[in-house]
Amino acid sequence: MxxxxxxxxxxxxxxxxxxxxxxxxxxxxxxxxxxxxxxxxxxxxxxDSKADLMVAFLSNLLDEFIDEVEDGGPDDPRERLLRMAEIVVVGLGDDAATRDFHTALLGMRAQAPFEPALQEQLVENDRLIRGVVADIVREGIDEGEFRDVDPERYAALFRSTIEGAQSHDVILGDAAPTDEAFAGIEEYLIDDLLVAGDGEA
Amino acid sequence: MxxxxxxxxxxxxxxxxxxxxxxxxxxxxxxxxxxxxxxxxxxxxxxDSKADLMVAFLSNLLDEFIDEVEDGGPDDPRERLLRMAEIVVVGLGDDAATRDFHTALLGMRAQAPFEPALQEQLVENDRLIRGVVADIVREGIDEGEFRDVDPERYAALFRSTIEGAQSHDVILGDAAPTDEAFAGIEEYLIDDLLVAGDGEA
CATH class of the missing domain: 1.10.10 (Arc Repressor Mutant, subunit A)
Known part of the structure; x- marks a missing residue:
């Protein structure tokens, strides 16, 4: 370096x-x-400015997130999706620090409609993250592990869900149903929807 | 009145x-x-105060939302869930006015960690909305229209998804994949997960 x-x-x-x-x-x-x-x-x-720094920060955050999912993490498509959901919804490491950081992220996102440079970087992050999800889904389908869903449509759904659960955790604090939402992501959104059933209805 | x-x-x-x-x-x-x-x-x-007014506004918004889903809307459980998703994600009426209102809602929600009275009302709204979703799911299961999922778990998942898609639309503006997310909610989250398959795998 x-x-x-x-x-x-x-x-x-x-x-x-x-x-x-x-x-x-x-x-x-x-x-x-x-x-x-x-x-x-x-x-x-x-x-040059706080805005410039925030854009760089978001870009860096994206790189770290994708590294965490793609390189450091598991190979199996199901495990990679679950890992992604875990990082976004539950966070890694200390609970209080995670919530403080997610709170700041939500505050930043809520300002995006008023700060074009910020919005542009958030759009780029979203596009790339949905691309990673769609690639994982495509790989799972090719390997015969996943049902044949539309990878882009599933990616838009998956991303709304994991970000919604993260925001909910911030907005509602300790009363947030975060564990239940995460369990629903694993059981319904990943396993029931994607993982090819072995004789299940 | x-x-x-x-x-x-x-x-x-x-x-x-x-x-x-x-x-x-x-x-x-x-x-x-x-x-x-x-x-x-x-x-x-x-x-008494802006805070007092905001709490009353959120409570009123919840009443209107539940009326819209429960009383004015369709009877069928699938249609009611879809109607709920449509109101939250796509909004009713004028697109620009809907996005402006959703933008304000997101700004309000992002402040919840710093305003206890606001957070308390948002927690109450969340609890009641998840209750309505769980009741609809239970009804669909009882009528044999839905698969036998855990109603509370599904409700937490559904609520994260629809709110996440609404926030995404605000945060990303015109580049938001809102139509794709809504299509995913209908096709995967409602139809594939809940509506009992007729010979489907």
């Missing part, structure tokens, strides 16, 4: 922590600098 | 228009008063 790359990676980590601690509306470059070990001017050197 | 009831109904209509026009963050009682034909003091007479 070059010096610039490692600086950018450190800025992305600082942005993650600052988002979780401050939320999106109150996020400032100073708040990110406070989470960053090096100087604030280095952040300004790499990113 | 009593005079007070009709005043409250007029305030709710004004709140709907003000939310669609201003969004949640910028909403003031004055903005609602500007949409209201009678005096602002009448709003203050009925509601």
């Amino acid at each position: 070059s010096g610039d790359d490692s600086t950018r990676a450190a800025i992305m980590d600082a942005t993650f922590r600052a988002l979780a601690n401050h939320g999106y509306a109150d996020l400032t470059v100073q708040a990110i600098a406070d989470e960053f070990e090096k100087s604030k001017s280095l952040i300004h050197y790499h990113y | 009593s005079g007070d009831d009709s005043t409250r109904a007029a305030i709710m209509d004004a709140t709907f228009r003000a939310l669609a026009n201003h969004g949640y963050a910028d909403l003031t009682v004055q903005a609602i008063a500007d949409e209201f034909e009678k005096s602002k003091s009448l709003i203050h007479y009925h509601y």
